[in-house]
Amino acid sequence: MHFSSLFKGALVSTLVLSPMLGLMPAQAEMNKPNKSSTETTKIKTSQQAQTSILDIAKSNENFSTLVAAFQAAGLEEVLASNGQFTVFAPTNEAFAKLPQGQLEELLKPENKAQLVSLLTYHAVPSAIASTAIQPGTITTVEGRSLQLSIADSKLKVNDATVLATDIQASNGVIHVVDSVIIPMAQ
Structure with a gap:
């Protein structure tokens, strides 16, 4: 069975991107980007291996809208599950x-x-660190493709700019984006 079918099946059985993924000052260290680099975020906590994407989003007020959207869409259980995801979090x-x-x-x-x-x-069905991201397309959980590119030394996902990368969770990785990514017509 295709992964997106499994994911969608989990959504149906469980029910929910207000901007949910923010960085907790006590948990994250953000390196300010210079003109030629993308801002990097790393979570430094002894609990990071036990903290899900959902828990990280809930713990940061910058992602309260995303959390509300996950709840309205019924995606909370999926984002707390053991699967591995990359979430481009507005x-x-x-x-x-x-x-x-x-x-x-x-x-x-x-x-x-x-x-x-x-x-x-906004989600990819595998955990992808920023160092492994290459320009090109990548298939989302939804089934359509995202266009990844580098413009002015910044990682872009369709028209969104990645603000922070590599927020590690027990079930994947979060990359923070500055815009909600609207599906491209295919």
């Missing part, structure tokens, strides 16, 4: 860039399928 500021009213519409129960599609478009 911050609260990224969600604020959406057209007025779009987030509120997505969070309505009748639009759950759209929300699940959008959120799973």
Whole structure:
């Protein structure tokens, strides 16, 4: 069975990207980017191997919108599971860039399928460190491709810029992005 089918099956059995993935000052050290590098974030905690993507997002106020979206889409259980994922996590500021009213519409129960599609478009079904990311396309859990590129020495995911990388979780890795990534037409 295809991984995205398994993932979607888990979503159906469990029910939920307000910007959920933020960095806790006590847990993370952010190296400010110079003009030729991308900002790097590493979580330094003895609990990191036991902390899921969901737990990290919940512990950081910069990801409160993402957490709310995960909850509305019923994705909490999946993001706390033992699978390995890469999540390109929009911050609260990224969600604020959406057209007025779009987030509120997505969070309505009748639009759950759209929300699940959008959120799973931000996830890849394997853990990929920033050092292993190469320009090109990568297939998301949702099933469509993301375009990875480097522009002005910064990693881009479609039109979003990666702000922080390599936040390690027990079930994968988080890369923080400055925009909600809207699925490209294919």
